[in-house]
Amino acid sequence: MDAVDLIRAGQETETPWRFRLDELGWRDMVTALGQDTLPFVGLWCDETDVHALFMPSARQPLAATLALEDGRYPALSPARPISSLYERMAYDLQGAEAMWAVDVRPLVDHAVWSATQPLAASPGPAGGHKGMISFQPSETLLAAGGVNGGAGPATGGMETPVHVAMAFAGETITQAEAVSGYAHRGLALRWRNSRVEDACRLSGRVAAGCSVAHQVAFCQAVEAACGRAVGPEAGLIRVVLAELERIALHLHTLGGLARGAGARVVASRCAWFREKLLAESAPVIGSRLLMDHCVPGGVSLRDATGLGELCARLAALGEEIYPALASLWRTYPALSARLGGLGPVNAAVLDRVGVDGPIARASGRDCDGRRTQRAYQPLWRLTAGQQGGTAEDRALVLLDEIGESLRMLGEAGPRLGLTAGGRVDLPMQDGEGVGTMEGPWGSVVYWVRLHAGRVAQVFTHDPAFAALMAFEATLPGLNVADLALARQSLGVNAAALDG
Structure with missing residues (x-):
C-alpha cells in the first residue's frame, strides 16, 4: 500500500479528508513516505494529537492524526527531512517529542522564555538563560571544525533576523547552518x-x-x-491583489539583489517602478501594504468599482516601464558577473526539502499553483523558466513573473464589473x-x-521552511561575501519561519 492508501485505511473523523491512525499505522505511513512522492505540507500538534497534512492534488487535502502517547509520536523526519523543522517547533511549543527524529535541537526556544513548552497542558519552568542566546551546533558543523564565524542579527546588518553559524577556510564557507527563533511572535x-x-x-x-x-x-x-465559496468576481479581485503583491515583492527583491551586486542604477529603477505601481494603487485599494483587503466571504477595498480601471492603468504603466527595466537587468554586466553561478539549488535539494515556487522554477521544475486555481484559469499561462538554479536564474524568473503578472492585470481589468465583488x-x-x-x-x-x-x-x-533548508544546502563552497545575495535570492523570511 502507498502512503495515501495507508492514511485512508485509518479511522474516519468528522472531517472527510482527515483520518485517525494508530501507532502501527502511523509507522507504516512513515515507512511508505520514504519511497512515496506524496506532497508533504506540514506537521503540528495540539494538546492531545499530532497531525500531518499532505496534498495529493491541488484541491484535495489529506491529513493523518495520531494520539500522543506520553507526549511522544514516531517522527516523520527520517522519511521527509523538511518535517524536522516542524517537529522541533512542536517540541518547543507543545512539548511533543518526535521519536527517532533526525534533529532534536530547539528551533525557536532559546531558553529565554518565561515558560518552556508554553502551549502544553502544563507548561514547563522558565528558561535558564537571561542574557545571550546560546547556540548548539549540529554534529555536521562540529565535524567541519566547529563555529569560527557568523552573520546575523547581532552583527550589525539590516538583513532578516536569521543567524548563520559558519566554519570556513579563508573566505570560503566549508559548512554552515542557520539559527532562527529571533522573530518568534507566538502566533x-x-x-x-x-x-x-x-x-x-x-x-x-x-x-x-x-x-x-x-x-x-x-x-x-x-x-x-x-x-x-466566494463568487467569481470576488475570486478575481483576490487574484488582482495577489498579482500586484507579487510584482511589488519581486521588484523589492530584485532591487535588493541589484544593490548587493553593486548595480545601483538597476536597483533604483526597480524601486522607482515599484513606487509608481503602489502610489497608483493605494487610492483604489485602500493601502500601499495590501493588508486586510481579503476577508472571509469576500473582499474589502476602498473603491472596488474602480479596480477594473486601475488594472488598465497598471498594465499601461507596465508597457511603458517594464520592457526597458527587463532589458537593463539582462544587459547590465555587474549583475551577471556577480550572480551567475552563485548558490545553485539542484534537483537533489529540491526533492529533499520539497521546495516549490520561483526557486524550483529556476531549477527547471514546472510547478505553479496558479495553474489549478479556478480564479486563475482564464488568465494564467506558463511562465518562462530557467534551468541552472543559480541566483541569476532565480532573479530572471522573478523578472519574467513581473511581466506575466502585469499581463494578467491587463486581462483581468475588463472582466471586473461594478458589483464590487459581492460578499458571501x-x-x-x-x-x-x-x-x-x-x-x-x-x-x-x-x-x-x-x-x-x-x-x-x-x-x-x-515557503520559508523549505527556503531555509535550501539556503543551508547552498552555503558550503560559498564565498562569505556572497552570503547576503544567496539568502535574498532564496527569499529566506525569518518572520514566516519563526511564527
Missing part, C-alpha cells in the same frame, strides 16, 4: 480561540510582502470549513478547512479549525 497562541476577523488580520502579518497570499489562503480555509454569508459552523494560494515565493497553505463561531486552531505552511 499559534494568538490564533487560538480568536475571533475570525482578528485571526484573518493576524494572518496578514505572518510574512511581510506576502499578506495577500496568507489572507487569501486563510479565507479559503474558513470558507471551506463553512462549506461556502458564512454560517461559522464547527469544522475544518484548508486553503491554498500561490504566493510570491511559493505555495501558502492554511488549515483552520472553527469551533463555537471562533477560530480554535490554525496551522500555516509558508
Whole structure:
C-alpha cells in the first residue's frame, strides 16, 4: 500500500479528508513516505494529537492524526527531512517529542522564555538563560571544525533576523547552518480561540510582502470549513491583489539583489517602478501594504468599482516601464558577473526539502499553483523558466513573473464589473478547512479549525521552511561575501519561519 492508501485505511473523523491512525499505522505511513512522492505540507500538534497534512492534488487535502502517547509520536523526519523543522517547533511549543527524529535541537526556544513548552497542558519552568542566546551546533558543523564565524542579527546588518553559524577556510564557507527563533511572535497562541476577523488580520502579518497570499489562503480555509465559496468576481479581485503583491515583492527583491551586486542604477529603477505601481494603487485599494483587503466571504477595498480601471492603468504603466527595466537587468554586466553561478539549488535539494515556487522554477521544475486555481484559469499561462538554479536564474524568473503578472492585470481589468465583488454569508459552523494560494515565493497553505463561531486552531505552511533548508544546502563552497545575495535570492523570511 502507498502512503495515501495507508492514511485512508485509518479511522474516519468528522472531517472527510482527515483520518485517525494508530501507532502501527502511523509507522507504516512513515515507512511508505520514504519511497512515496506524496506532497508533504506540514506537521503540528495540539494538546492531545499530532497531525500531518499532505496534498495529493491541488484541491484535495489529506491529513493523518495520531494520539500522543506520553507526549511522544514516531517522527516523520527520517522519511521527509523538511518535517524536522516542524517537529522541533512542536517540541518547543507543545512539548511533543518526535521519536527517532533526525534533529532534536530547539528551533525557536532559546531558553529565554518565561515558560518552556508554553502551549502544553502544563507548561514547563522558565528558561535558564537571561542574557545571550546560546547556540548548539549540529554534529555536521562540529565535524567541519566547529563555529569560527557568523552573520546575523547581532552583527550589525539590516538583513532578516536569521543567524548563520559558519566554519570556513579563508573566505570560503566549508559548512554552515542557520539559527532562527529571533522573530518568534507566538502566533499559534494568538490564533487560538480568536475571533475570525482578528485571526484573518493576524494572518496578514505572518510574512511581510506576502499578506495577500496568507489572507487569501486563510479565507479559503474558513470558507471551506463553512462549506461556502466566494463568487467569481470576488475570486478575481483576490487574484488582482495577489498579482500586484507579487510584482511589488519581486521588484523589492530584485532591487535588493541589484544593490548587493553593486548595480545601483538597476536597483533604483526597480524601486522607482515599484513606487509608481503602489502610489497608483493605494487610492483604489485602500493601502500601499495590501493588508486586510481579503476577508472571509469576500473582499474589502476602498473603491472596488474602480479596480477594473486601475488594472488598465497598471498594465499601461507596465508597457511603458517594464520592457526597458527587463532589458537593463539582462544587459547590465555587474549583475551577471556577480550572480551567475552563485548558490545553485539542484534537483537533489529540491526533492529533499520539497521546495516549490520561483526557486524550483529556476531549477527547471514546472510547478505553479496558479495553474489549478479556478480564479486563475482564464488568465494564467506558463511562465518562462530557467534551468541552472543559480541566483541569476532565480532573479530572471522573478523578472519574467513581473511581466506575466502585469499581463494578467491587463486581462483581468475588463472582466471586473461594478458589483464590487459581492460578499458571501458564512454560517461559522464547527469544522475544518484548508486553503491554498500561490504566493510570491511559493505555495501558502492554511488549515483552520472553527469551533463555537471562533477560530480554535490554525496551522500555516509558508515557503520559508523549505527556503531555509535550501539556503543551508547552498552555503558550503560559498564565498562569505556572497552570503547576503544567496539568502535574498532564496527569499529566506525569518518572520514566516519563526511564527
